[in-house]
Amino acid sequence: xxxxxxxxxxxxxxxxxxxxxxxxxxxxxxxxxxxxxxxxxxxxxxxxxxxxxxxxxxxxxxxxxxxxxxxxxxxxxxxxxxxxxxxxxxxxxxxxxxxxxxxxxxxxxxxxxxxxxxxxxxxxxxxxxxxxxxxxxxxxxxxxxxxxxxxxxxxxxxxxxxxxxxxxxxxxxxxxxxxxxxxxxxxxxxxxxxxxxxxxxxxxxxxxxxxxxxxxxxxxxxxxxxxxxxxxxxxxxxxxxxxxxxxxxxxxxxxxxxxxxxxxxxxxxxxxxxxxxxxxxxxxxxx
Amino acid sequence: xxxxxxxxxxxxxxxxxxxxxxxxxxxxxxxxxxxxxxxxxxxxxxxxxxxxxxxxxxxxxxxxxxxxxxxxxxxxxxxxxxxxxxxxxxxxxxxxxxxxxxxxxxxxxxxxxxxxxxxxxxxxxxxxxxxxxxxxxxxxxxxxxxxxxxxxxxxxxxxxxxxxxxxxxxxxxxxxxxxxxxxxxxxxxxxxxxxxxxxxxxxxxxxxxxxxxxxxxxxxxxxxxxxxxxxxxxxxxxxxxxxxxxxxxxxxxxxxxxxxxxxxxxxxxxxxxxxxxxxxxxxxxxxxxxxxxxxxxxxxxxxxxxxxxxxxxxxxxxxxxxxxxxxxxxxxxxxxxxxxxxxxxxxxxxxxxxxxxxxxxxxxxxxxxxxxxxxxxxxxxxxxxxxxxxxxxxxxxxxxxxxxxxxxxxxxxxxxxxxxxxxxxxxxxxxxxxxxxxxxxxxxxxxxxxxxxxxxxxxxxxxxxxxxxxxxxxxxxxxxxxxxxxxxxxxxxxxxxxxxxxxxxxxxxxxxxxxxxxxxxxxxxxxxxxxxxxxxxxxxxx
Numbered sequence: 001x002x003x004x005x006x007x008x009x010x011x012x013x014x015x016x017x018x019x020x021x022x023x024x025x026x027x028x029x030x031x032x033x034x035x036x037x038x039x040x041x042x043x044x045x046x047x048x049x050x051x052x053x054x055x056x057x058x059x060x061x062x063x064x065x066x067x068x069x070x071x072x073x074x075x076x077x078x079x080x081x082x083x084x085x086x087x088x089x090x091x092x093x094x095x096x097x098x099x100x101x102x103x104x105x106x107x108x109x110x111x112x113x114x115x116x117x118x119x120x121x122x123x124x125x126x127x128x129x130x131x132x133x134x135x136x137x138x139x140x141x142x143x144x145x146x147x148x149x150x151x152x153x154x155x156x157x158x159x160x161x162x163x164x165x166x167x168x169x170x171x172x173x174x175x176x177x178x179x180x181x182x183x184x185x186x187x188x189x190x191x192x193x194x195x196x197x198x199x200x201x202x203x204x205x206x207x208x209x210x211x212x213x214x215x216x217x218x219x220x221x222x223x224x225x226x227x228x229x230x231x232x233x234x235x236x237x238x239x240x241x242x243x244x245x246x247x248x249x250x251x252x253x254x255x256x257x258x259x260x261x262x263x264x265x266x267x268x269x270x271x272x273x274x275x276x277x278x279x280x281x282x283x284x285x286x287x
Numbered sequence: 288x289x290x291x292x293x294x295x296x297x298x299x300x301x302x303x304x305x306x307x308x309x310x311x312x313x314x315x316x317x318x319x320x321x322x323x324x325x326x327x328x329x330x331x332x333x334x335x336x337x338x339x340x341x342x343x344x345x346x347x348x349x350x351x352x353x354x355x356x357x358x359x360x361x362x363x364x365x366x367x368x369x370x371x372x373x374x375x376x377x378x379x380x381x382x383x384x385x386x387x388x389x390x391x392x393x394x395x396x397x398x399x400x401x402x403x404x405x406x407x408x409x410x411x412x413x414x415x416x417x418x419x420x421x422x423x424x425x426x427x428x429x430x431x432x433x434x435x436x437x438x439x440x441x442x443x444x445x446x447x448x449x450x451x452x453x454x455x456x457x458x459x460x461x462x463x464x465x466x467x468x469x470x471x472x473x474x475x476x477x478x479x480x481x482x483x484x485x486x487x488x489x490x491x492x493x494x495x496x497x498x499x500x501x502x503x504x505x506x507x508x509x510x511x512x513x514x515x516x517x518x519x520x521x522x523x524x525x526x527x528x529x530x531x532x533x534x535x536x537x538x539x540x541x542x543x544x545x546x547x548x549x550x551x552x553x554x555x556x557x558x559x560x561x562x563x564x565x566x567x568x569x570x571x572x573x574x575x576x577x578x579x580x581x582x583x584x585x586x587x588x589x590x591x592x593x594x595x596x597x598x599x600x601x602x603x604x605x606x607x608x609x610x611x612x613x614x615x616x617x618x619x620x621x622x623x624x625x626x627x628x629x630x631x632x633x634x635x636x637x638x639x640x641x642x643x644x645x646x647x648x649x650x651x652x653x654x655x656x657x658x659x660x661x662x663x664x665x666x667x668x669x670x671x672x673x674x675x676x677x678x679x680x681x682x683x684x685x686x687x688x689x690x691x692x693x694x695x696x697x698x699x700x701x702x703x704x705x706x707x708x709x710x711x712x713x714x715x716x717x718x719x720x721x722x723x724x725x726x727x728x729x730x731x732x733x734x735x736x737x738x739x740x741x742x743x744x745x746x747x748x749x750x751x752x753x754x755x756x757x758x759x760x761x762x763x764x765x766x767x768x769x770x771x772x773x774x775x776x777x778x779x780x781x782x783x784x785x786x787x788x789x790x791x792x793x794x795x796x797x798x799x800x801x802x803x804x805x806x807x808x809x810x811x812x813x814x815x816x817x818x819x820x821x822x823x824x825x826x827x828x829x
Contacts, residue, residue: 138387139381145423149425156642157661187665194379195381197371197373198378201337201371202366202440202443203363206366206397207395208397210399211400212394212404214404
């Protein structure tokens with residue numbers, strides 16, 4: 001249980017800004033800062049496990065983007081001839097790498113978002129405007145695991161029954177799969193009649209739906225949001241003046257000895273820190 | 288003034304009469320039990336009081352609630368004042384977390400957030416469910432699910448609860464807990480309850496009125512004590528009486544002294560009556576405890592399934608079965624009992640081969656065939672008609688073996704129906720026939736008596752016994768102690784991941800004080816190993 005209660009909309013504003021910034025700020029120093037901060041945050045939030053599963057796929061995708069981009073795009077001034085007349089440009093190679101890196105940062109931000117904002121928080125925000133959508137989401141969350149469980153049971157039974165039959169091969173496998181699905185669908189339809197009745201019996205659609213979820217806007221939300229907005233505005237101003245973004249095409253205008261020590265970089269850094277600060281503060285209580 | 292009143296009410300669906308000429312008055316604070324065989328119209332009767340649930344059909348007469356015709360009730364009033372609980376705990380849950388499920392009806396009627404939270408807080412405190420409030424409903428046990436379903440009706444502050452076999456899917460302990468809550472609601476809050484149920488031993492002491500339904504009309508309707516006398520002579524309804532009353536009735540035939548006493552419906556009343564005639568009753572001593580293993584006249588060759596050091600778990604933290612040593616012998620009728628989550632289903636699935644052990648070995652005698660029957664028989668059906676279900680590969684007509692089985696189970700008339708249109712008992716039988724077509728040596732059943740009415744249960748037991756006599760070995764998991772006591776030859780109790788007790792039912796239940804049949808609870812002081820009515824008849828020569 002968390003002791004700092006932050007309104008879900010505060011979180012959403014913050015993370016939307018983070019995810020936008022992951023794409024806008026392509027300067028390697030900014031990107032690295034972003035990566036370090038968000039990895040620290042994920043570690044403190046304690047979700048490395050889920051994260052490890054997700055990132056494997058994304059690293060492969062990242063490598064593919066980094067490889068495919070120079071194969072398909074020939075923009076840029078610096079040509080590197082590989083064999084004969086075939087060339088790639090240095091710029092499109094670097095662009096591919098940066099794009100892949102941005103995507104991974106976005107994924108990181110999303111993972112952290114998932115941990116910070118539960119689906120119930122999201123529902124709370126949705127349910128006021130779209131009550132029908134929110135009830136569909138809740139029901140899906142109930143029934144997808146249930147159907148999954150049922151399909152598992154049916155498959156277990158069918159595997160057992162077909163173990164000794166001599167018929168094997170693809171066509172029979174497909175036949176068995178169709179059989180399993182038939183059973184599951186008829187079973188589920190039968191049960192869903194009762195679900196419908198149970199909803200009707202408990203007054204579904206007799207009035208406009210409300211929600212049991214309840215959030216207050218606290219002082220911390222005001223401070224948090226104003227902090228975020230000030231830091232983000234400063235960073236954007238910096239971006240307009242050319243801080244934090246590098247031009248790749250036609251030639252790269254970046255060298256590693258230009259460390260961006262200015263107010264815009266610091267406001268970018270500050271923007272990344274508040275959640276880490278809050279999480280550490282929470283941890284301190286227990287030690 | 289009656290809270291609910293049926294006036295000459297009849298109901299027909301697709302020109303088949305389901306209820307005919309029902310006249311009934313339910314006072315506020317009544318706790319009424321409806322009994323009757325499957326298809327006698329209990330569910331239809333209950334759902335006609337709830338206007339949202341009335342199925343399409345023609346009706347005559349009227350039902351009033353607080354003198355207002357049910358049909359004219361305001362939507363919101365019908366939703367809040369009348370609560371309806373269904374049989375299956377799983378299929379009536381709509382949302383994913385407990386708190387959301389309890390809040391669901393309040394959200395539906397558009398109650399402000401603050402009030403919703405007040406009511407949930409009250410419910411959570413009264414029913415002690417605050418520790419499961421944020422759990423996912425899939426993690427709950429059947430009893431907890433049914434309790435959540437009840438809470439989600441009670442937050443609406445209903446005046447009338449309609450319960451359609453609410454405990455038929457629960458194990459005996461969970462169903463007793465559930466009934467205790469109903470009793471509190473009835474006694475402490477005077478909530479009117481109309482409930483249908485098959486197993487009546489627990490319930491009879493709680494209710495004040497019983498109504499026996501058959502073929503859509505009311506056969507008997509009276510206060511609990513008075514109805515036993517009449518129903519005892521009825522061919523169908525004698526199955527719907529508590530064992531305690533049946534024993535009481537037998538005794539009063541022999542000892543005229545008891546004729547003027549009230550008939551007992553609870554163990555407490557029953558034992559009081561026994562004390563009155565204790566001088567006339569013969570008392571037996573308990574026999575020396577027999578050794579549990581080794582007293583079966585079997586050699587190792589008769590072992591059909593055997594397991595050694597069996598371990599099973601889905602996760603490291605929660606090991607379900609530990610080091611289970613088990614053997615099943617030719618011709619046994621073995622049942623496995625144990626609390627909720629003790630691993631009964633897991634064990635029989637391991638023995639059947641549906642699951643693979645994580646450690647240890649299950650060995651099956653070479654060449655034996657095993658058939659497994661799932662808890663819910665519907666999982667076995669995928670064809671349009673029952674006839675198609677029962678055809679073996681490439682057959683176009685049923686073979687003799689199958690027709691014999693159909694005759695034996697008395698379900699020939701169902702061949703052209705769809706399996707979903709049959710009653711629970713019929714589905715169970717057809718699933719068993721389907722399993723028997725392959726001529727198995729061992730038939731494994733997972734809670735075959737769940738949700739069956741007493742008459743079907745009795746018939747099923749007789750049929751299983753005949754099959755056993757013809758050489759079939761039967762292994763089943765069950766919660767139904769009286770069924771086991773009457774028909775099984777051996778019983779195993781699981782506890783703490785292993786086999787705790789392994790003996791014949793008589794030995795087990797006479798040792799137990801709580802986890803035993805109602806008959807044994809009643810006569811323990813006189814006949815320690817009397818666990819079924821037949822034992823008592825024999826010992827006391829009734």
